Amino acid sequence: MSNSYTQHYAQLLDNLEKKSLRRKLKVSESASAPLMKIDDRTMLTFCSNDYLGLANHPKIAQAIVDGAQRYGAGSGASHMISGHNQAHDDLEKALAKTQSTFIPKVKTLFFGTGYMANMAAITALSTLHDASGELMQMSIFSEELNHASLIDGIRLASKQSQATIKIYPHQDIATLRKMLAEDSNPFKLIVTDAVFSMDGDIAHVDQLLDAAEEFNTLLMIDDAHGFGVIGDQGLGALNLFNLKASDPRTARIIYMGTLGKAAGLSGAFVAGDTDLIEWVMQKGRAYIYTTASPPLIAQGLLTSLKLMSDPTHRLSLEKNIAYWHSHLQLKKWRLMPSQTAIQPIIIGTNADALKVAQQLDKKNIWVPAIRPPTVAEGTARLRISFSATHTTEQIGQLIEALHEIEYAF
Ligand SMILES: Cc1ncc(COP(=O)(O)O)c(C=O)c1O
CATH class of the missing domain: 3.90.1150.10 (Aspartate Aminotransferase, domain 1)
Incomplete structure (x- = not known):
């Protein structure tokens, strides 16, 4: 049976078909x-x-079976209620270790998907108030070819916290620097893919970090396609650019790695200075208001991390x-x-x-x-x-x- 809505959507679908x-x-x-x-x-x-061929690895499948036997099927609740399991906690510590060489005082937060991690991190970091509770706006500088999940997080931040969105051209650091210089807002965030998902090229993380330091901004790096693959230890973009936790600039980095790609399973994490990540945990609605992914996934991911180190x-x-x-x-x-x-x-x-x-x-x-x-x-x-x-x-x-x-x- 059709009505005016079904007819309208059928027409829209037909238009999509015609445009391939x-x-x-x-x-x-x-x-x-x-x-x-x-x-x-x-x-x-x-x-x-x-990328590493781990999605069908028998050791990960076995770890998931063991995880199910130990912790059952579901987490039962969000992390903030009763869903945060020992396996999640162990995984966060193991993930923190992968980035501790690059970021000082590092903490990580595990998410069910990278989409959620990006939404939570960007919206939380742009939730700023002064001492009297007055909203403080952030300027967000977004790479032209950023992944949809970053774009959606930025758009939501602009609605929720009135963040200003400024898009800089692909890999054009000179223009980004000009835009940063012209922006008088004291709160700024640069957001970029590390490996661009539809082009395959790698962001100039070193130059972005220089700009972040000079113009006093935060730098969020989405390394969905780099974690596990790039860098001499396969630890991702920060590894590739040889960043060191002793370099004070690295405290500006919020790193997002996904676990459904090279790690072969599903989920994601954000890593950064303890206070930044704690704020994401406190204010990231995409972290707070969703059921924690099953602990068996975290258990499988602990094995993925071991395999990735080979x-x-x-x-x-x-x-x-x-x-x-x-x-x-x-x-x-x-x-x-x-x-x-x-x-x-x-x-x-x-x-x-x-x-x-x-x-x-x-x-x-x-x-x-x-x-x-x-x-x-x-x-x-x-x-x-x-x-x-x-x-x-x-x-x-x-x-x-x-x-x-x-x-x-
Ligand atoms: C660059 C980038 N960021 C984030 C995501 C989202 O990650 P997830 O698939 O875990 O939601 C993807 C992939 O889908 C991606 O390519």
């Missing part, structure tokens, strides 16, 4: 891995963020990226200049990007076509992502298919 913007779900019948069973087909996949997975991923770079030769399409596991190829129109993805699909290769609003109009792309568990033969298969499709396109 309607997203469709694929149902996988197997675990996340390079080869997955989908619609009774075995597909070679290059789409997950399971460089074998990371080295295998690096070998795969190097193989891709040395064998791919595009003529019309453009490979983004990325050294990370995210290797996007810009196709252009939405329809063309979709067409290429469909042609790969016909060859049983799954690569997602990313279109606006996730990326800018006219830059629809294939977002190819590599894992430590891809073989060079599988990557060779993708390269051969791309060469063939591009030649005929």
Whole structure:
């Protein structure tokens, strides 16, 4: 039965379809891995963020089983009520250890998802009052290509705390510095992805930290795609830039790492100076008003962290990226200049990007076509992502298919 609402939404969906913007779900019948069973087909996949190949690791699965036997299925309540379990606490301490070399007096807070972590951290940090309780506004400087979860957190902060939003161009630190110099607000926050999720390039964390110090701002770094992968110990962006807890500038950093990508499971954490993180815990509504994720997840993540400290997975991923770079030769399409596991190829129109993805699909290769609003109009792309568990033969298969499709396109 239809009514004016259902008809209206049906029309909107139809419009999305016509613009090649309607997203469709694929149902996988197997675990996340390079080869997955989908619609009774075995597909070679290059789409997950399971960069180290841990999502299907038997030791993590076993740790989750042990966690369920020890702590049961659910947490039962939010962290602030009775849902904060020993496993959550152990995990927060283990996560703090991963960032303690880089940030002084570090504390971490564990979240069910990175989306929630970003929402909580940004809204809480922009909740400022003076001694009489009068609201104090913050100016938030947001990177142009920030992830949607950062953008949503910033937009909510502007509603809740009247924070002013200023967007600076992608990787343009000179313009950011100019914008900071022109802003007389004493409370400022710079927010950036560390590894840009649809481009694969890495933010100039060292230069951002210099600017943060010079203009007295906080610096929030979303390292969803870097934690576990980049840096000589795989500890993420702060590791890559060799930051030291003894460097007083690092007390300005709020670091967000996710645990559903390289860590292979789910969840996220924010790390920073104890007082900053304690404030996020006190004021982050996305932390306070939600049920804590099951302790068995935290138990599994403790094993993930141990596995991540073994460089074998990371080295295998690096070998795969190097193989891709040395064998791919595009003529019309453009490979983004990325050294990370995210290797996007810009196709252009939405329809063309979709067409290429469909042609790969016909060859049983799954690569997602990313279109606006996730990326800018006219830059629809294939977002190819590599894992430590891809073989060079599988990557060779993708390269051969791309060469063939591009030649005929
Ligand atoms: C840059 C970035 N930040 C945050 C998130 C959100 O993390 P989560 O998937 O854990 O919600 C994602 C991924 O989805 C991401 O790519």
